[in-house]
Amino acid sequence: MAANIIDGKALAHKLRETITEDVSQLRQDGVIPHLTVIIAGDDPASKSYVRGKEKATQQTGISFDVIDMPAAISEKELLDSIRELNHDKSVHGILVQLPLPEHIDEQNVIQTIHPDKDVDGFHPVNIGKLMSGQATFLPCTPYGIMTMLEAYNISVKGKHAVVIGRSRIVGRPVGQLLLNQDATVTYCHSKTHQLTAYAASADILITAVGKANMINSEAIKEGAVIIDVGMNRLDDGSLTGDVDFSSAAEKASYITPVPKGVGPMTITMLLKNTVQAAKGLSYFAG
Numbered sequence: 001m002a003a004n005i006i007d008g009k010a011l012a013h014k015l016r017e018t019i020t021e022d023v024s025q026l027r028q029d030g031v032i033p034h035l036t037v038i039i040a041g042d043d044p045a046s047k048s049y050v051r052g053k054e055k056a057t058q059q060t061g062i063s064f065d066v067i068d069m070p071a072a073i074s075e076k077e078l079l080d081s082i083r084e085l086n087h088d089k090s091v092h093g094i095l096v097q098l099p100l101p102e103h104i105d106e107q108n109v110i111q112t113i114h115p116d117k118d119v120d121g122f123h124p125v126n127i128g129k130l131m132s133g134q135a136t137f138l139p140c141t142p143y144g145i146m147t148m149l150e151a152y153n154i155s156v157k158g159k160h161a162v163v164i165g166r167s168r169i170v171g172r173p174v175g176q177l178l179l180n181q182d183a184t185v186t187y188c189h190s191k192t193h194q195l196t197a198y199a200a201s202a203d204i205l206i207t208a209v210g211k212a213n214m215i216n217s218e219a220i221k222e223g224a225v226i227i228d229v230g231m232n233r234l235d236d237g238s239l240t241g242d243v244d245f246s247s248a249a250e251k252a253s254y255i256t257p258v259p260k261g262v263g264p265m266t267i268t269m270l271l272k273n274t275v276q277a278a279k280g281l282s283y284f285a286g
């Protein structure tokens, strides 16, 4: 079987048209949706991701600003500026770019963002809401993945979904969303025995590991749907996923490329969450 390619970039483009219309309506109603990003330090990858977010907000008419902090910023100063943004009525979404410098406690930072401005969906209140099926901001990458599956009419009901990676940002929440939609979910991670056997039993395989080409066709069931969340920068500067794309595409029914798969969807859902924050609403996580 030759797999269908799930074109995240094209879908992102389409969704951004609707978001642009929503923003324009909000502006007519006197609300200017605004996202503030805080970045600490000058890691080139982080800087480049923030530029991507800036470009996407500008394209859709969302107002954007970035607060650049030195890597040596104290945790207290960082938390104080988050508290200020929490009180600023013109700011609807706050995103603190991760990873943070090592001396800063990531969890303290996430918990300081007001849950109603937490457009990343990382705050424990929002994670709790997701777990209990209440309206909330969904974390952008899992939300993007569910949106791609829906757009391609891929039902997860009753299917075996295998998630490789158990991060709070991707693995855990995407497994929860799949479960909410009646998939049978298995979480695998770095300590899993017989990883290949689990992967090869997946109807839907989500890889969020960060190891280039760790999954090849041997670990893929004929007809499986493959969602590759990996973003691995190779020595030649190119970007590749966790899945060996060409061999996997021979067996899969659907597969996401890297780049132009999950990445553009992640940013699109951030835009959507920001608009939703500006409307003063959040989603139902189903």
Ligand SMILES: Nc1nc(=O)c2c([nH]1)NC[C@@H]1CN(c3ccc(C(=O)N[C@@H](CCC(=O)O)C(=O)O)cc3)C=[N+]21
Binding pocket: 048, 049, 052, 095, 096, 097, 098, 099, 120, 140, 231, 239, 258, 259, 260, 261, 262, 263, 264, 265, 266, 267
């Ligand atoms: N608080 C926080 N929230 C995040 O959402 C967050 C974060 N921190 N830290 C870093 C990761 C990474 N991330 C990406 C999003 C889109 C692309 C993306 O659009 N990638 C393009 C390619 C970009 C390129 O070529 O460099 C693509 O896949 O086609 C990549 C990476 C968001 N992150």
